[in-house]
Amino acid sequence: MFARLSVLTVVLIGLAGLANAQAKEQVATHEQGSPSMTTMHEHSGSARHQVAITDEYGFKYDAQGNRLDANGYVVAPPHTLPGAKVLR
Numbered sequence: 001m002f003a004r005l006s007v008l009t010v011v012l013i014g015l016a017g018l019a020n021a022q023a024k025e026q027v028a029t030h031e032q033g034s035p036s037m038t039t040m041h042e043h044s045g046s047a048r049h050q051v052a053i054t055d056e057y058g059f060k061y062d063a064q065g066n067r068l069d070a071n072g073y074v075v076a077p078p079h080t081l082p083g084a085k086v087l088r
Contacts, residue, residue: 048072 049062049072060068067075080086 049074 051060052063054060069075
């Protein structure tokens with residue numbers, strides 16, 4: 001019984017690793033493609049901001065306190081739509 005459980009555990013760990021590798025491959029393939037229209041639209045009218053401070057978690061902020069992405073563009077603050085269920 002212990003041997004069967006051990007084999008099943010090893011097989012499940014192997015399948016999880018295989019699934020993880022496939023997911024990373026799909027993400028890498030998507031990132032190598034051309035930028036999406038939404039990405040181009042987001043940054044079309046705005047200029048890059050200079051990083052004023054980086055917090056202990058690695059997030060970057062400009063002089064006005066806006067959070068910046070890796071390219072230096074302002075990240076929109078999170079918002080909840082009216083009527084949406086909120087976790088408490």
